[in-house]
Structure formats: C-alpha cells, structure tokens
Amino acid sequence: MKKLVCLIGVMMVLVGCTPPPQTLSVVGNTWLGYQPYYAEQVLHPEAIPANIHITMLTSDVSVVRMVANGAAQAALLSLDNALSLQTRTDLKLCIAQVINSSHGADAIYAPPGFDINDRQQPWVVGMEDSALARYLLARWMRLHDIPERQVRREIILPNQHATAYAAGVTDIFVTYAPFSQKLASMGAEQIFSSREIPGEIIDTLVVKQESWQQHQAALKRLTGPVWDKALTAALDPQHTYYQALQTLSGINAEELRQSLASLTLYNSAASRTFLQQDYARVQQQVSEQLVASGIHQVITPLPICEGVL
CATH class of the missing domain: 3.40.190.10 (Periplasmic binding protein-like II)
Structure with missing residues (x-):
C-alpha cells in the first residue's frame, strides 16, 4: 500500500x-x-x-x-x-x-431540510462550468417546473464543493462521484440524480x-x-x-x-x-x-x- x-x-x-x-x-x-x-x-x-x-x-x-x-x-x-x-x-x-x-453517480445535493417548494428567494447553485453540470441542472429544473429566475449559478470546481458547503453560502450543488460522497459525509442530502433520467x-x-x-x-x-x-x-x-x-x-x-x-x-x-x-x-x-x-x-x-x- x-x-x-x-x-x-x-x-x-x-x-x-x-x-x-x-x-x-x-x-x-x-x-x-x-x-x-x-x-x-x-x-x-x-x-x-x-x-x-x-x-x-x-x-x-x-x-x-x-x-x-x-x-x-x-x-x-x-x-x-x-x-x-x-x-x-x-x-x-x-x-x-x-x-x-450513470445511475445516480451524477447528482444534485442540498443541505438537510431543503424545501423545493420554498421559492421566496433564488437558490445559489454551485456548479462546474461544463455542459454536463448545465445539463443535469436543466433536467432537474424542467422535471420539477422550476423557473429560471429561481436559480443563481455560481461557478465552483467540484474539488471545492465541500469547502463551499462548509461555508454555508451555497444552497445547491451539482456534482458527481467521488465529490458527491464527500458532501454526503458532511450531511448533504441528494435531491436529484441521474437515476431519474435513465440512459x-x-x-x-x-x-x-x-x-x-x-x-x-x-x-x-x-x-x-x-x-x-x-x-x-x-x-x-x-x-x-x-x-x-x-x-x-x-x-x-x-x-x-x-x-x-x-x-x-x-x-x-x-x-x-x-x-x-x-x-x-x-x-x-x-x-x-x-x-x-x-x-x-x-x-x-x-x-x-x-x-x-
């Protein structure tokens, strides 16, 4: 080893x-x-x-x-x-x-208690500036009727997601394995994944x-x-x-x-x-x-x- x-x-x-x-x-x-x-x-x-x-x-x-x-x-x-x-x-x-x-390895995570129906303020979405991150976010928004005005994208590299989560200034993270495991170990909860868009x-x-x-x-x-x-x-x-x-x-x-x-x-x-x-x-x-x-x-x-x- x-x-x-x-x-x-x-x-x-x-x-x-x-x-x-x-x-x-x-x-x-x-x-x-x-x-x-x-x-x-x-x-x-x-x-x-x-x-x-x-x-x-x-x-x-x-x-x-x-x-x-x-x-x-x-x-x-x-x-x-x-x-x-x-x-x-x-x-x-x-x-x-x-x-x-991918059958769940690409996912969106949020802090415990995140309420998808609470739309009084826009959500800050931490994500990589890639087609995959934009694609996954767009699929989640379309499937759950989330308007564009509800999200504010913030470019954060995947290896910095855990640090941003700990800081508590980002509402949602578009991420993938192995970075998703780190967020989960810190208490973040999966609210959407590639399992919902099979194939x-x-x-x-x-x-x-x-x-x-x-x-x-x-x-x-x-x-x-x-x-x-x-x-x-x-x-x-x-x-x-x-x-x-x-x-x-x-x-x-x-x-x-x-x-x-x-x-x-x-x-x-x-x-x-x-x-x-x-x-x-x-x-x-x-x-x-x-x-x-x-x-x-x-x-x-x-x-x-x-x-x-």
Missing part, C-alpha cells in the same frame, strides 16, 4: 505535464468511471501503448480547453460534454469507447478523427485488452487497483463501493454492443435535451470512429 501511495503521489506531480512529441495525449477529469485508466497508468505504465499518454485533470473545463487548443487529441468526457464540444468547434471528433452509464448520462472516450486514423491500432489496444484488464482489477475489492481507486478518489472502501454501485462500467465487448444497439438512440435523446434545455440551438452529431465496430 505504501508503494501504491508513493506511485500515485508521483502521478499527481505529473498531472498536466506535456507528453513527448508524436504522443497521443488523452485527458480526463477525476470522474470515478475513468479511474481504471489512471490506475493502469500508475501501476503498470508499461501496459499503456508507448505512444499514448493519459493525464488526469481537475475539471471538465481543463479537459475541454486542452482538446480545443490542440494540447490533447483525445478526451474522456460525458456524452453531453462531447456533443457540446463537437458542436462548438470544428475538431471533428469521433467516439471510440463507451466507458459507463441519458454516459461517459465516453472521444478522439480527433485525424488522430484516430494515425493511432488506431494503439487506441484499439488501449480500449480493448488494456481497459478490460484494468477494469476487472479495479472492481475487485481485494486488488491493488481497488486501493488505487480509493486513493485517487479520496474516499474509503465503503464510499467507493456505494459509488461503483451507482454506475454501470462497460468492458470492451459491452461498449461495442452499446455502440451497435443503443448509441444512435441515446445520442438523439441527449441531443434533443441539450437543445430543449437551451444549451445549444442545434447539435453536431458525434460519429463512431471508423473500424470500432
């Missing part, structure tokens, strides 16, 4: 480092579903294809910025974030992998199409045998990878168990099945909600990378 903590400490120091030239850079935030990749990078970096570098960043904002400015060629993103990025830019992304679907929040690996063509063999290895091995190990409570997820997330074993129960993680075979059978429907559904929520007027589709199926 001591070795594990030291290795992860090294990884944290290296977060944000520029990969060598000719390397395909994959970036993602601290979302629990992505962490088998990070654990693999820490514990068995030799298993990662030599021309691929995976970096964990603190927020979706940082991830989107790095892809948009060309510092990264691939990203771990929720589908709504990926569609938003595809729509706002001319990056020409494609989807290489479906990593997980709408999935997480993906998206790649610039040009980069996919250049690195297709390495990416197929990454999303196939490398991912499957890391995922199997990460779901085993007795395995070092499970301990790595605890350390990366900053939560204990029971909190990790609860978090993992709130999402479905896909191995490579399940990812291909999802892309074949469900992706078109889910992409259409999420696109319609992004438009209905006022986030975009029209959505640019995100195709499946050539050769994935």
Whole structure:
C-alpha cells in the first residue's frame, strides 16, 4: 500500500505535464468511471501503448480547453460534454469507447431540510462550468417546473464543493462521484440524480478523427485488452487497483463501493454492443435535451470512429 501511495503521489506531480512529441495525449477529469485508466497508468505504465499518454485533470473545463487548443487529441468526457464540444468547434471528433452509464453517480445535493417548494428567494447553485453540470441542472429544473429566475449559478470546481458547503453560502450543488460522497459525509442530502433520467448520462472516450486514423491500432489496444484488464482489477475489492481507486478518489472502501454501485462500467465487448444497439438512440435523446434545455440551438452529431465496430 505504501508503494501504491508513493506511485500515485508521483502521478499527481505529473498531472498536466506535456507528453513527448508524436504522443497521443488523452485527458480526463477525476470522474470515478475513468479511474481504471489512471490506475493502469500508475501501476503498470508499461501496459499503456508507448505512444499514448493519459493525464488526469481537475475539471471538465481543463479537459475541454486542452482538446480545443490542440494540447490533447483525445478526451474522456460525458456524452453531453462531447456533443457540446463537437458542436462548438470544428475538431471533428469521433467516439471510440463507451466507458459507463450513470445511475445516480451524477447528482444534485442540498443541505438537510431543503424545501423545493420554498421559492421566496433564488437558490445559489454551485456548479462546474461544463455542459454536463448545465445539463443535469436543466433536467432537474424542467422535471420539477422550476423557473429560471429561481436559480443563481455560481461557478465552483467540484474539488471545492465541500469547502463551499462548509461555508454555508451555497444552497445547491451539482456534482458527481467521488465529490458527491464527500458532501454526503458532511450531511448533504441528494435531491436529484441521474437515476431519474435513465440512459441519458454516459461517459465516453472521444478522439480527433485525424488522430484516430494515425493511432488506431494503439487506441484499439488501449480500449480493448488494456481497459478490460484494468477494469476487472479495479472492481475487485481485494486488488491493488481497488486501493488505487480509493486513493485517487479520496474516499474509503465503503464510499467507493456505494459509488461503483451507482454506475454501470462497460468492458470492451459491452461498449461495442452499446455502440451497435443503443448509441444512435441515446445520442438523439441527449441531443434533443441539450437543445430543449437551451444549451445549444442545434447539435453536431458525434460519429463512431471508423473500424470500432
């Protein structure tokens, strides 16, 4: 365990480092579903294809910025974030992998006693400046007939939610695992989650199409045998990878168990099945909600990378 903590400490120091030239850079935030990749990078970096570098960043904002400015060629993103990025830019992304679907891991929390019917004053909503946070908030508001004037958004990074909650100046937090577990441990209560919008929040690996063509063999290895091995190990409570997820997330074993129960993680075979059978429907559904929520007027589709199926 001591070795594990030291290795992860090294990884944290290296977060944000520029990969060598000719390397395909994959970036993602601290979302629990992505962490088998990070654990693999820490514990068995030799298993990662030599021309691929995976970096964990603190927020979706940082991830989107790095892809948009060309510092990264691939990203771990929720589908709504990926569609938003595809729509706002001319990056020409494609989807290489479906990593997980969320069944409660993305959620809205409030202090005990929060009354959704008490609308005398606007609520201060702490949230990341991302398409996913805006999407989740918009879905909650639409489903509960909450008018726009009732919320006042305040941009707070997920790793600062606990501090803001302790300060008591924010009414509601739009968050996700593992940060939601910290809020819950402080007494916050879940008032809405992705469980109420089943099938709408999935997480993906998206790649610039040009980069996919250049690195297709390495990416197929990454999303196939490398991912499957890391995922199997990460779901085993007795395995070092499970301990790595605890350390990366900053939560204990029971909190990790609860978090993992709130999402479905896909191995490579399940990812291909999802892309074949469900992706078109889910992409259409999420696109319609992004438009209905006022986030975009029209959505640019995100195709499946050539050769994935």
